Amino acid sequence: MNIEPYFENEQGQLYCGDCREILWLMPENSVDCCITSPPYFGLRDYKTDGQIGLENTLDAYISKLVEVFAEVRRVLKDTGTFWLVIGDNYAGGGRDAKHSHRQSTNRGTRDMPKSTIPEGINRKETCGVPWRVAFALQNDGWFIRQDIIWHKPNPMTESVSDRCTRSHEYIFLMVKQADYFFDANAIKEKAKPEHFKRYKTALWGPGTKEGLGSGRRDGKANTGGVKPLYYMANKRSVWTVTTSNLKVKHFAIFPPALIKPMIMSGCPVGGVVLDPFMGTGTTAYVAQNALRKWIGIEINEASCNIARERVCQRLII
Numbered sequence: 001m002n003i004e005p006y007f008e009n010e011q012g013q014l015y016c017g018d019c020r021e022i023l024w025l026m027p028e029n030s031v032d033c034c035i036t037s038p039p040y041f042g043l044r045d046y047k048t049d050g051q052i053g054l055e056n057t058l059d060a061y062i063s064k065l066v067e068v069f070a071e072v073r074r075v076l077k078d079t080g081t082f083w084l085v086i087g088d089n090y091a092g093g094g095r096d097a098k099h100s101h102r103q104s105t106n107r108g109t110r111d112m113p114k115s116t117i118p119e120g121i122n123r124k125e126t127c128g129v130p131w132r133v134a135f136a137l138q139n140d141g142w143f144i145r146q147d148i149i150w151h152k153p154n155p156m157t158e159s160v161s162d163r164c165t166r167s168h169e170y171i172f173l174m175v176k177q178a179d180y181f182f183d184a185n186a187i188k189e190k191a192k193p194e195h196f197k198r199y200k201t202a203l204w205g206p207g208t209k210e211g212l213g214s215g216r217r218d219g220k221a222n223t224g225g226v227k228p229l230y231y232m233a234n235k236r237s238v239w240t241v242t243t244s245n246l247k248v249k250h251f252a253i254f255p256p257a258l259i260k261p262m263i264m265s266g267c268p269v270g271g272v273v274l275d276p277f278m279g280t281g282t283t284a285y286v287a288q289n290a291l292r293k294w295i296g297i298e299i300n301e302a303s304c305n306i307a308r309e310r311v312c313q314r315l316i317i
Contacts, residue, residue, distance in 0.1 A: 001022070003025055007308040009312070011292075012287070012294035012295060012311070013294075013295055013296070014296040014297075014298065014308060014311070015295075015298075016297075016301055016304045019071075019297040022276075022297050023071035023072065028074045028075055029075070029077050030075050032076075032181070032267045032272050033076075033080055033081050033083070033272070033273045034081075034276070035083045035263065035275055035283050036085070036283070037084070037277060037279075038065055038068070038084075038086065039052050040087055042061075042089065043089065048300045050299060052065070058119075058121075058127060058132070062133055062136045063136075065133055065137075069140075070141075072276060073141060073176060075274070079179065080266075081175055081181065081182065081265075081266035081267070083171060084171065084174065085254070086129065086130045086170055086172070087130065087169040088126055088127060088129050088130055088169075089127050089129060090126055091118060091124065091126075091127055092123035092125075130172070134147070134174075137172075142174045142176070143175045143176065143177065144173075144174055145174060145175050145180075146173040147172055147237070148170070148171035148172070149171070149237065149238045149239070150168055150170070150171055150239055150241060151167065151240045151241070152168060152169070152242065153167070154242050155243070171239070171262075182265055183268075184234055186261075189235050191231040239261070241255050242255060242257075256282055259282055259286045260290065263283075263286055263287055267287075267290075267292050269291050270292065270293070271293065272294065273292050273295070274295045274296075275294070277297070278296035278297055278303070279303050279307070280303055280306040281306065281308070282310070284307060285310050285311045288311065
């Protein structure tokens with residue numbers, strides 16, 4: 001690209017600027033995977049010119065995301081995967097009429113900027129942002145492969161008495177075509193003992209010649225009677241991951257454990273992972289620990305500085 005990175009190392013480059021401008025400079029079919037979470041609608045003002053999320057209407061917000069992710073689709077390989085993490089919010093937040101312009105999410109509301117209630121949505125009603133964005137992206141050419149629930153066992157508290165506390169966000173797996181790279185074995189989970197008979201894939205103990213993916217249901221084939229340590233099952237579509245406890249000045253930090261299965265399954269070893277809303281750099285340092293390359297874009301310089309420090313740390317997760 002004809003632009004100098006804000007920071008780079010042997011595995012990746014971080015660019016500081018508007019992702020719409022920087023993505024436009026990237027060559028098509030050049031990345032294997034995109035993992036990102038854009039600023040949420042009407043949630044935070046990061047005091048940065050050109051930031052997404054402070055639009056006057058929900059439709060305007062969605063239109064900007066469609067524009068960004070059209071460029072992501074262009075630079076993504078035909079076999080690539082796109083993982084979008086996005087949460088919902090509530091119109092009005094249940095406050096009195098003079099505060100009904102505010103939105104409410106479980107990521108915090110104290111410093112929330114003003115925003116009008118989306119047209120056609122009542123005060124206190126859930127806005128349905130994740131699926132509105134997903135369907136808009138589908139109409140623009142994306143293939144919605146799956147919706148995944150990020151279950152948060154430690155959600156942010158909410159001062160509400162007429163609904164449950166929100167403890168989840170959505171993750172959408174999107175692709176460009178029906179055939180794409182996905183390594184399901186890389187993220188398999190331990191099966192429950194009562195379900196062993198359902199599975200053929202097993203992890204065997206030391207001293208046997210059997211390996212992952214070669215077990216039989218009876219656990220006895222070519223093993224001298226040695227049974228497997230446990231059987232393996234496909235990862236489910238509800239991921240229980242605690243929110244990040246990183247002590248930095250940023251309000252929406254990815255937990256590394258949330259990003260790792262996306263990278264392990266959705267990007268081949270040595271491939272390139274893109275995050276156009278890099279924030280504090282979690283996608284980058286998880287990618288480089290998983291032996292993948294990375295490209296990050298972040299509009300806020302303070303966040304870029306945090307990301308630069310974090311990617312210089314070799315973390316094992």
